[in-house]
Every structure is written in C-alpha cells, then in structure tokens.
Amino acid sequence: MNNPLADHPGFLLRGAARYWTTLLSRRLLPLNLSVTEASILMVIHHNPGISQVAIGRFLNVQRANMAPLVHSLLQHGWIHAFKVDGRTQGLGVTDEGKRLVGHIETVFGDHRRDILSAVPEDMRAFVIPLLSAMVTHEEILNQVS
C-alpha cells in the first residue's frame, strides 16, 4: 500500500486525535460522561465561579451547545450555579461533583500516561511543547466563525 499521506502532519494529527479521543470516551463510559462533559467539570473545578460562556470559549464549544451540557450537569447535582449579575451565572462543583472529579482525574491521568508512553522516550519531552505550538493559532479560526 502506497501511502501518499504518511508524511502529512494534518492526516497524522486527525488519526491520533480520533484514536485517543475514542479511547478516552470509552474510559469515561462507566462514569456516564462524554469527553466534553468531563472536561467541563475539570475546568469548573479549577476555576470556581467561571461562566458557561467562558468555558465554551476555552473548550471550543458554542454558547448554544453549552446550555444543555450545563443543564445536565446541574440536574445530576455535580455542579451548582449562582448569580454573578443579572445575565451571568457563576458555576461551581458540588461535594458530590468533587467525588466525580476525583474519578475523572484518575481516568485523565491514566490516559495521559498511555499517550506519552506510545511516544519513544527520546521524543517524549517534546510532546506537550510541540502540540501546544500546533494549537496556538486557535483564535484565528474563532474570529472567522
């Protein structure tokens, strides 16, 4: 098989992201959480009082799609909301939510370790800086859309 895409970083990027995202969503299945829901809980936990729009901006989730996600987390009792001003609500993780965050941190940690150990040891230190460099232009797209 002659592979014309083997040296295309975009193709490899898509393949890697798809593989590891699928694996992570399977790992979160026992917690009944999607990757995005788990990420939202982590972001709220580390940024108590954050608004759902700010979370969406950070995780690349549209305002319109944040509404049902936050609603679901509220209904499960994992997060709570309080008024910041008339239009903005701050979010925080409840005690029950904090137990769940503990489980998420374990899953995320395992997942992180597995990705890194797939990379040969001599390149492992470059993973985070290299991938970080490839997402730095994110704002440009957000402007356009």
Add this chain to the structure above:
Amino acid sequence: MNNPLADHPGFLLRGAARYWTTLLSRRLLPLNLSVTEASILMVIHHNPGISQVAIGRFLNVQRANMAPLVHSLLQHGWIHAFKVDGRTQGLGVTDEGKRLVGHIETVFGDHRRDILSAVPEDMRAFVIPLLSAMVTHEEILNQVS
C-alpha cells in the same frame, strides 16, 4: 484562567486536529471537496486499482460510508471503476481527475508547510515521527469496533 488541561496531550491533540482540519476544509471549498473526498482521490491516484473497502480501512471510513463517497466521485467523472472479480471493483483516477489531483496536491502541500512552520524550528524534525508514534495503535480500536 487556570487551565487543568494545558498539559494533557489528548486535549492538545484534539484542539490541533480540529483547527487544522477546519482550515483544510476551507481551503478545499473552492474545489468543492471535503477533506475525506480529497484524501480518497489522493489514495486512488497513488494506488491505482485499489478497492473502496481498502481505502476505507486505511482512511478509517466505514464500508457503509464509502459507498456514497465513491459514487459521488464516479458521477463527477474524477474516478472510474473496473471489475476485479464479481464482488470487487478496482478504482482509478480519470484524466479529468488527475487535473483535480494536481490542485489537491497544491492545497495539501501548502497546508503541510503551514502546520510545520507553526512548530519552532528546533522541534520541526520531530513532528512526523512523533505524530506517527501516536497513531501506531490504530488497529486496536479497529478490532473493537
């Protein structure tokens, strides 16, 4: 903003893949091609006589989803099909398709260059081997699904 996902390779991977895939699909808009359609044309061009199932296996596209994609490329006259045996058809790029492949190669080349130049020069040589290492486990998922 306290970012609990900044050092998570999976999160960075998803962000990078999404950004560059969105950009690539915009670059292919003038050719009226999706990223997958353009990739299929490239794979056929470099592997004349390949079957659509083999393409799907390589590009991670289900048999069921390959059918309409190939049908569309046939209807546009960019590829042609010939019987290999009673159930398999080999695919090839037509002369008209080859002109299109030339444009795709230009777009893919520009895109490849842009991704690489987003990475600091001292890490650039690691991009392909590092990303390749992160997709090597692809088969495992294919077994499960």
Add this chain to the structure above:
DNA sequence: TATTGTTATACTCTATAACTATA
C-alpha cells in the same frame, strides 16, 4: 450596542444493522 443564556434547527460525520452477490 454588546453579552449571557436559551431554544430550535440543520448539517456533517460516524456507527450499526441488514441485505445481495460473490469468493
């Protein structure tokens, strides 16, 4: 005027199941 949050909706991508015809 700009922003938060919401609803409704559409579109793309991906997944599953069932079927035929062939090997």
Add this chain to the structure above:
DNA sequence: TATAGTTATAGAGTATAACAATA
C-alpha cells in the same frame, strides 16, 4: 464462511439564527 458493496437509519458533535434579558 467470509468479504465487497449497498441501503437505510440513528446518533454524536457542531453550526447558525433568532430571541429575551441584562450590562
């Protein structure tokens, strides 16, 4: 029995537009 190709369909994930309430 296994594989190639097809159809139909369902489910995520994502995108757009419009609206009310508030800054």
